[in-house]
Amino acid sequence: MSLAPRAVLVHRRTEYEELLDRHGTHGQAAFFLSSRGRSIGEVVERHGRTRQALREVAAAVPLTWRSSQVERADLDRFLFAPEDVVVVVGQDGLVANTAKYLTGQPVIGIDTDPGRNPGVLVRHRCADTAALLRAATAGGRTDDLTMVEAVADDTQRLLALNEIYLGPPGHQTARYRLGPDGEEDPGEAQASSGVLVGTGTGSTGWLRSLWLERGSTERLPGPCERRLMWFVREAWPSPATGTSRVAGQLSHGQGLRLTVESDRIVVFGDGMEADSLQLTWGQSVRLGIAATSLRLLA
Structure with a gap:
């Protein structure tokens, strides 16, 4: 019996998460940014959009499928399987970062911040994830990008x-x-x-x-x-x-x-x-x- 497909959700740490790691607390991160003429509000807002997008994409994975998540920093240690459908949730560059570790698995690019990202490789919206996953396993049309x-x-x-x-x-x-x-x-x-x-x-x-x-x-x-x-x-x-x-x-x-x-x-x-x-x-x-x-x- 063949294995059920596995949706592998690829994401990266947000700027807000990296600031918290570096400065310890929200307040210290906010002070650091304000000293450089930036507001932490926009950073927190982008963080919220990214995390919400990841939750929506994860919720769209069919119950009969397996599911896994991997952060960009761990891609070189993650083992992709032939039956995987890879869902990149983030920016165009994250698709490129992921591509080198794949061997022909279909990839879906989900744009977490439409209007801010060019959307050349992350071409789709969170709301379309369920339909895209079905299309990926049914032989939906792909662009085979030269590497x-x-x-x-x-x-x-x-x-x-x-x-x-x-x-x-x-x-x-x-x-x-x-x-x-x-x-x-x-x-x-x-x-x-x-x-x-x-x-x-x-x-x-x-x-x-x-x-x-x-x-x-x-x-x-x-x-x-x-x-x-x-x-x-x-x-x-x-x-x-x-x-x-x-x-x-x-x-x-x-x-x-x-x-x-x-x-x-x-x-x-x-x-x-x-x-x-x-x-x-x-x-x-x-x-x-x-x-x-x-x-x-x-």
């Missing part, structure tokens, strides 16, 4: 929905060789502040800022398009390092290979540096389109 992956030569692997960044752990210069994967080409020796490889979903954020900065004439990829773009940040020309490979595109089957030539380079996705790959001198990593896509309920 980017990094695979190191020691088999470490990292997925991201928006972008993967490779660079120095601090403000030092990263030294490496960069070139196409799977060719005899050893790659160009470069010194820069890092390399960014982004998807169509990420083309409204960090990737777009680099695209605009370079004045690129290449079309940015769409969220479901199987194409990536990459840019080298602030490449430094010198007798030993070049700047001829500072931007490009990757299609299905193509890869970009980076070989480390400094003490350490970190690789992280979607801004989550705490969950990163650590590469040392001589290691290499391949960047390309991930086989896994994010199945986001339309």
